[in-house]
Amino acid sequence: MILDLREGAGPATLRCDICVVGAGAAGLTIATEMSNSPLEIVLLESGGMEFEAPTQALYDVDLSGLPHPGSTQGRFRVCGGSTTMWGGQALPLMASDFEPREWVPHSGWPIVYEEMKPYYERASRFLLVDGMNFDTDLFKHLGTRPPALDAEQIWYHFSKWSPRPNLREVYLPEVRESKGCRLLLHANVVNLTLDDKMERVQQIEAQSLEGHKTTIQARTFVLGVGGIETARLLLANRKQRMNGIGNDHDLVGRFFQDHPSAFVGYLNSPQPARAQRMLNVFHKGGQKYSVRCTATKQWQQKHRTLNVSMGTTFVEEGTTVQDLKEIYTSLRQFRFSPGLASKAWRTALHPGAAIRPAYEFLIHGRSFTPNARMLIGLTSEQEPNPESRILLSDKVDVLGMPRADVRWRLTDLTLHTIREFASTLREEFARASMGTIEMEPWVFEDSAQWTAHITDQFHHIGTTRMDPSPRRGVVDQNCRVHGVENLFIGSSAVFPTSGHSNPTLTIIALCMRLADRLKKELE
Numbered sequence: 001m002i003l004d005l006r007e008g009a010g011p012a013t014l015r016c017d018i019c020v021v022g023a024g025a026a027g028l029t030i031a032t033e034m035s036n037s038p039l040e041i042v043l044l045e046s047g048g049m050e051f052e053a054p055t056q057a058l059y060d061v062d063l064s065g066l067p068h069p070g071s072t073q074g075r076f077r078v079c080g081g082s083t084t085m086w087g088g089q090a091l092p093l094m095a096s097d098f099e100p101r102e103w104v105p106h107s108g109w110p111i112v113y114e115e116m117k118p119y120y121e122r123a124s125r126f127l128l129v130d131g132m133n134f135d136t137d138l139f140k141h142l143g144t145r146p147p148a149l150d151a152e153q154i155w156y157h158f159s160k161w162s163p164r165p166n167l168r169e170v171y172l173p174e175v176r177e178s179k180g181c182r183l184l185l186h187a188n189v190v191n192l193t194l195d196d197k198m199e200r201v202q203q204i205e206a207q208s209l210e211g212h213k214t215t216i217q218a219r220t221f222v223l224g225v226g227g228i229e230t231a232r233l234l235l236a237n238r239k240q241r242m243n244g245i246g247n248d249h250d251l252v253g254r255f256f257q258d259h260p261s262a263f264v265g266y267l268n269s270p271q272p273a274r275a276q277r278m279l280n281v282f283h284k285g286g287q288k289y290s291v292r293c294t295a296t297k298q299w300q301q302k303h304r305t306l307n308v309s310m311g312t313t314f315v316e317e318g319t320t321v322q323d324l325k326e327i328y329t330s331l332r333q334f335r336f337s338p339g340l341a342s343k344a345w346r347t348a349l350h351p352g353a354a355i356r357p358a359y360e361f362l363i364h365g366r367s368f369t370p371n372a373r374m375l376i377g378l379t380s381e382q383e384p385n386p387e388s389r390i391l392l393s394d395k396v397d398v399l400g401m402p403r404a405d406v407r408w409r410l411t412d413l414t415l416h417t418i419r420e421f422a423s424t425l426r427e428e429f430a431r432a433s434m435g436t437i438e439m440e441p442w443v444f445e446d447s448a449q450w451t452a453h454i455t456d457q458f459h460h461i462g463t464t465r466m467d468p469s470p471r472r473g474v475v476d477q478n479c480r481v482h483g484v485e486n487l488f489i490g491s492s493a494v495f496p497t498s499g500h501s502n503p504t505l506t507i508i509a510l511c512m513r514l515a516d517r518l519k520k521e522l523e
Helices: 025-033 053-059 113-126 136-142 167-177 226-236 272-279 297-303 320-332 340-349 352-364 412-431 504-522
Strands: 002-004 013-021 041-044 061-063 154-161 181-185 188-194 201-207 213-223 261-268 282-284 287-295 308-315 373-380 389-396 402-407 436-439 487-489
Touching: 013 025, 013 181, 013 504, 025 041, 025 113, 025 167, 025 213, 025 504, 041 213, 061 389, 113 504, 136 154, 136 282, 154 412, 167 181, 213 226, 213 504, 226 389, 226 402, 261 412, 272 373, 287 412, 297 412, 308 412, 373 412, 412 436
Parallel strands: 002 181, 013 041, 013 213, 041 181, 061 402, 213 487
Antiparallel strands: 154 287, 188 201, 201 213, 261 373, 261 436, 282 287, 287 308, 308 373, 389 402
C-alpha cells in the first residue's frame, strides 16, 4: 500500500512492527526481505515519485572542509533514493578490507568477510547481476585473460553493472502489493522520541512540507538514509539527550569518508586497440563489466598504503560513439527519452564512425572508442579520520531541522597511496608492454596543492561506525545503536573503513543480514 502524507493520507498515528526511514537501496532491501513475513512494516520516504526541488532542498548543506559536491549532487530525496540516478556498479569489499591494519588507524571491522559472503551473493541477485566471482569466472565467461601484470602487486578484475539500476522500478510493485508493508511518501522525519529510560525509541514524528503530520509507533526502527543524513538526524534530536541520540561518546558524525579520486595521467600505447581490449568495458548477456586494476593485500602491506584501484576512461573525438553508448544504455534499461530518435538519426548520418565500435561490440563484446585518449584514474580508500566529520549547521531548513555541516578532510596517507600506486602502475604497464603512463605533474610534486586535484565519488561512509564498544563505535556488530535497543542503522554510515569499492552492494548485503536478524527477534 502506498500513502501520501502531502495529501493528508493515513491516520494520525501509524503502528507497526518495523519502521524504516528511507526508501532507497537500504529501505527497499529491508522492505522486500520482509514482504513474506507476518511483520508489519511502515516505510517512510521524504520525497514522492518524481524529483521535487523543494524536497531536494532539504539536503542543502554547509561546507567547512574540502569541497564535496556529492553532499548535494549525489543524494536524492525521492522514492528509490540515489538508485534512481546511479549507474548500478556492484563490487564487494575485499576480504582484507575487514581486517585491522596497524598502519591504518581505526581500521578493522567486528565482522569478517566470510560472514558477509553469502549476503554478497544474495545482494548480487537483488541487483540482477550474475553470481560469478569477479576475476577467474569472468575471464572464462568473457573469453579473456589478464594482461601480464605482476599478480602479487596488481589484481586485474571486474566490477559488474546492474542491468536495471533503478531499484524502485524493480521492487516497488512488490512493496505496493505486500499486505504487510505501507509506504508513506512526503514523510520527513522531524523528531525521534525516546522512552522515559531513554533506552528505546518510542515513536517517530514525520511531516510533509505542507504541514501534514503523522506519528509512527513501532517495536523497531531502522534509519536507512545514508551517511550524511543519518548523522544529521541523530545529532539534531537533542531534546532528551543534549548531544543527540547515540552520541554519548561524541562519535556520531565522525570518521566521515568518501572515495578520494583523481585522474593521474594518460596511457600512451603502441597498440591502442590492444589496450582497449584489455581496459575498456566488456559486455555479455545484457550485462556490463568494467575493468579494475587494484592494489593487492601484499602490495598494501609492503608500501603501507590504503586500498586503491585504477580505472580507465576513454575520451573520444566527435559525438557518434557517445550517441551509440547512450542509445545502447537507453535500450538496455528500457528508457526512451525524447532525444533518443535524434541520436539514432545522427548516428545513421555518420555510419563510418560507428563501424569499428559496432564490430567490437557485436563480435568481441567490447566497448571501443575510436581515436581515444586513455585517461588513468585512481580511486582510493580514505583513512578513517575523526576530524573528518558531519556537524550541525546554525542554519535550519524549512522544517526547522538544522542543516548538515560537511567537514571533509583528507590525510597525507591518501597522497602517499596515490603516489605509490601510480609508480607501480607505470612500471608494470611498461614491463607488460601495455604502454607508457604519462603522469600529471601534481602527482609527484611536493609543492603541489594535491587536494585540489581530488574529487569525491558521492559515497558517504563511516559517520556511525560499527564497533562492539560504544567508546569506539556508534553501532554494534549487528548495526544496533549502542544504548538504544530498538534503533538500527542500515547504510554505509556503519562502515568502519571503505575499501576501494562502490558501497551499494555492501549496503544491500548488510541490510539483508539485518533483516534476517530482525525476523528472528520480532516474529
